[in-house]
Amino acid sequence: MATCGNPAPAFKFERLPTNAEPTHYDVRLSPCLNQFSFEGLSTVDVTIKEATDVLKVHAQSLLIQSVSLITNPGDAAKKLDTTYDDKLNILSIKLPSVLQPQKVQLVFKFIGELNDKMRGFYRSQYKDKDGSEKFLASTQFESTYARLAFPCFDEPIYKATFDVTLEVDSHLTALSNMNVISETPSTDGKRKVVKFATTPKMSSYLVAFAVGELEYISTKTNSGVEMRVYTVPGKKEQGQYSLDLSAKCIDWYNEWFDIPYPLPKCDLIAIPDFSMGAMENWGLVTYREIALLVDPGVTSTRQKSRVALVVAHELAHLWFGNLVTMKWWTDLWLKEGFASFMEYMFVGANCPEFKIWLHFLNDELASGMGLDGLRNSHPIEVEIDNPNELDEIYDSITYAKSNSVNRMLCYYLSEPVFQKGLRIYLKKFQYSNAVTQDLWSALSEASGQNVNELMSGWTQQMGFPVLNVTQRQDGNNRVLTVEQRRFISDGGEDPKNSLWQVPITVSVGSAPSDVKARFLLKEKQQEFVVEGVAPGEWVKLNSGTTGFYRVEYSDEMLTAMLPDIASRKMPVLDRFGLINDLSALLNTGRVSIAQFVQVAASSANEDEYVVWGAIDEGMSKLLACSREMSEETLKSAKQLIVKMFEKTGADLGFAEQSGEDSQKMMLRALVQARLARAGHQPTIDKFNQMFTDFLEKGTPIHPDIRLATFGVVARSTGKEGFDKLMNLRETTAFQEIERQAMIAMSQTPEQPLLAQLFEYGFEKNKVRPQDQLYLFLGTGSTHMGQQYAWQYFCEHIKEFLEKYGGANSSLFQRCLKFAGESFGNEKRAVEFQDFFCNCKDLTDTDRQTLARPIGQTVEAIRLNARLLEANRSIIENLLKQSNL
Ligand SMILES: [Zn+2]
Structure with missing residues (x-):
């Protein structure tokens, strides 16, 4: 953890008292997309379990107009007094007297804001086909944001049924978790009232609404579930791939888990502004557009495989997370680790073209180990007290490590035994909550082994x-x-x-x-x-x-x-x-860069993309170290890389060959991009020619080599190329191309252009807040870029905090990491740490929330420095001996 001398004063977090629990909510909301607000009326059936004169519920950023109590059905409601704790977001409701255990109803009347922070009930903006600005409203309630939409017992343990009613303008579509059971005109006749069927028993973080001018395509699963993909107007065709896949997925999971999906429908909706990748709301799953929509000729293979994974991930949650829910956020991994594992099981079995288990190694296993190798990691089962720590926990430990540990266990027990254990667990705890121990017991029952003893070290200790x-x-x-x-x-x-x-x-x-x-x-x-x-x-x-x-x-x-x-x-x-092990051992000093280069050289005939990825990662470490040493060393290191990979590059060429598999074009892009980064002029010229032919003659660039092409253009053609990329970004309507152009532009070696890009993206807000972190992504490739990005972050931290909704936001935290982690010396590590200690725009609570991300980044900077120190003379010798 980063320390700033004085530890922040401890904030005493409290959960809701256990003296009462909700059994049913009737939530009626009337959102207005023009005024960015909504009116709400909700009735909550509450069971009082212990005598009390006060009831507590969560509410945040709501104007509570009245709270009333009904003790007997049919009785008049009594108005109650309330007090509010804005640190805990708890509304305390004073009862007229001490009430003995019984059933009561609480009635809330309130007004809320359709905010622009991508949490709670929020607005998302897009342009229609005429270029006019339009809005839709959607929700993101995990982990603690249902309370921004209606007062509720906003902890996962409090499962209840929900009746949702939305009153909206007549021309809009209204969606919620369940199917529509009635649609009637509002009392003034100007709007419509849409009522949805009662949900199963579920946690508040899984409730969802969406309202807007939406269009959809639909199909049915073999088991009869209606599946629909919703988009803003003009994009529904791009949902076809996900629609077909999702229907297949529901049927596959029905069989794999041996429990049929219990709702009559499942909608998947693409939201233009979305802070996470996707969210598994039961029956109304929300996605970033890029994570759901596919355009066959334009989407890269990698992105298409990611869409398949994300679709399958969210649908796995319908069982792992929705049907069986963790008791508390400490066991977040119980849903994330298993949804992550099941997404690969489904895609591996149903989309062999992606060779997804190969990618698993880099994207999950290596990624999990990358973070878990740090001293500032955390155990999979992580103590969660203050909910302000929560967003930070949605990281490579909770996802990638949990996923990899599950795979290890599945192999160890064998798939049939593993599956049997999961079925036992899901059946036993359906419509209820569980902890990690419950899962181990089910797997022990299925296997006859002591799974708890085997696994607790992996989930309760950090590291590996x-x-x-x-x-x-x-x-x-x-x-x-x-x-x-x-x-x-x-x-x-x-x-x-x-x-x-x-x-x-x-x-x-x-x-x-x-x-x-x-x-x-x-x-x-x-x-x-x-x-x-x-x-x-x-x-x-x-x-x-x-x-x-x-x-x-x-x-x-x-x-x-x-x-x-x-x-x-x-x-x-x-x-x-x-x-990959060798590359990781480089930083420990137990393997030298010279040894790594020897193994890389013996891989000259390697033909698999992912293995090349591991080689390439080691080579980028060589380049990063050389850059810190001297211009001369960097030049020699680049020559060495050209010498090593020139022949492979020539053999691969640039054009797709008939009959090759889906990985080949990615491999081509990787090797050619490495040669271009190493300054191989014929390769750079070829990339630039491809870009010119694309703009001038319309010659398509293969989607899998597009990002590499954009990157070369941005790094080698100055303002001219930059302007062309900017124009492309402005005129494309496809999010993957927007993102790639932006990542490429951030690699420009010219400061005025980088300044222009940051102003465009951040200050003029021409880049959606959800995507702004990608502006940092390419800056680490030059000293100028590193320095500029870091300084920009420091000068604008206040705006970042405001824009992303505070220090707990994962978008904010990712910007923080990207802005510093490519530095490579001790002075920078200290500078980075000091900045957050002294920054006046952060509160002590913020510093507490950010302690781990800051600590992880400082550690990453020190690792870079250490790599250099351990290899300085080795690199000098290596380059001397290579006869360049
Ligand atoms: Zn998930």
Whole structure:
């Protein structure tokens, strides 16, 4: 954690008292899209469980006009007095006397704002086909924002049924979780009143509404559920891909979980402004446009596969999260980790063209390890007290690590056993709440093993192990000595001496795709005997890279594997795992850049995109270090990279070849982009020519190489290229192209252009707040860009806080990280930390909320610095020896 000398005064957070609970809500809202406001009337059936004279509910940013009590149905409502705690967002309702346990009704009359902060009941803006500004209203209630729309018991444990009624202008579409049961004119005849069916029992964070000029396409699942994709006018055709996939997905999950989806319909709606990627509201799932809409000739393969994953993720939540909900946010991973795992299970089984399990390794496993290798990580089961910590927890630990740990467990128990356990869990806790222990018990029941003992180390401790392995031959057997310690990215000691139960799988050179042996490492150090291994045959741990751990081999063991990496006889999942481990070990100082370059060189024939991604990541570390050393060193490092990859680039070319798989074009883009970044002039010229041909002759650029092309244009053609990219961004109506043009422009090496871009995006608000963080993304590629982005962030922090809705906003926190994490020296680490300690626009509570993101960024900067120090002389020697 970052410390500022004086720790912030502790804020005592309180949950709602447990003396009462809601059973049913009748919520009537009347939103006005012209005035950005809504009127509300809600009646809540409350069961008082312990005698009390006060009831407490959540409410925030609502003007409460009256609160009344009905003790017997049919009786007149009694007006009640209230007090409000704006730190806890709790409205305390004073009852006329002490009430014994009984059922009562609370009636609330209130007015709220359709805000522009992408939370609660909020407005989203878009342009219609004539270019006029239009608005729709939609909701985002997770984690604690239902209280912005109506007073409620806004904690996941309080499940209730909901009747929703929306009064809207007659020409608008109104949607909610359930199907419409009646639509009648309003009393003044000017509007319409849309009433929806009663929901199942559910938590408040899953309630949703949407109101606007919407259009849709629809289909039915085999099981008879009506599926619709809604968009703003003119975009519904782009929903076809997701519509077909989502119908298939519901049927697939019905069978996999052995519990049918219980609602009659499920709408998926694309919202122009959306802070998260998507949200699993039961029956009305909301998405960013980019996460739901696909244009066949324009969407890149990568983006299309992401759409498939996000669609499947949200629909998995209909079981994991909606049907069975965590008791408290500490167990957020119970829904996120499993929805994340199930999205890959579905896409892996139904969309083989994406080779999604290969991408899993980089996007989930490596991403989870990246964050979890930091000292400022946190356990999967994370203590949540103050809800202001919540947004920060929606991170690579809760998603990527949880997901990877689930995959490890699934492989360990076998898929049928794992599935059986999940079915037990879902059936037992449906329409109710659960904790992690409940899941382990169900999996123990299914497997006959003590899953709690196996897994608690993975979810309750932060970090993960690295296994140090050495070997000796004993006749026809190989004896492995395996020692575990916590992997910390800076290579330092673990103060806690953590231990894990590590499921180890072993493969060998004579049958690289098979699991030769399985062991469970429980101690700090253990010996394992693998029988039937010839002398000289390589032995590799973590076959298929299914475990959430890294492996550090002796030189002898690593060298033995190199020929099979070069020939690709070793399976691709293993090649990735090995190279990714090496790249991560670079920062610990236990592997040198020279050793990494040697392995990268032996991968010259590599043909899989994801493995190249791991190689490329190591190479970018070489470039980043060289840039910090001197112009001369940077130049030599670039020459070395050109020398290494020139032939591969020439073999791949730029054009799509017939019959190649979906990964090839991505690989081409990756290798050519690396050559261009290394200053290979023919490659740069080719990219620029492609862009010119696209603009002047309409020659299409393949979507998978588009971002690489834009990037080269922005980095190499000054104002001319910048203006063309800006024009493209302004004229396209497609969010992926908008985003790519913006990321590319942020890589410009010219400060006046970067200043123009930031003014355009942030000050003139020409970039949607949800996407503004991408303006920071490319700035780390030059010293000028780093400096500019950081200074800009410091000077505008107040505006950022206001725009994104405070320090708890994940958008704000991601900007904070992007603005600093590419720095590479100690002076910057201190400067970064000091800024937040001294910043007058932050409160002490803000600093408390931001402690972990700040700590993580400072640690990332120090890791960059450490990498440089460990490799300075090694890089000098390497470049000298390379005869450039
Ligand atoms: Zn989720």
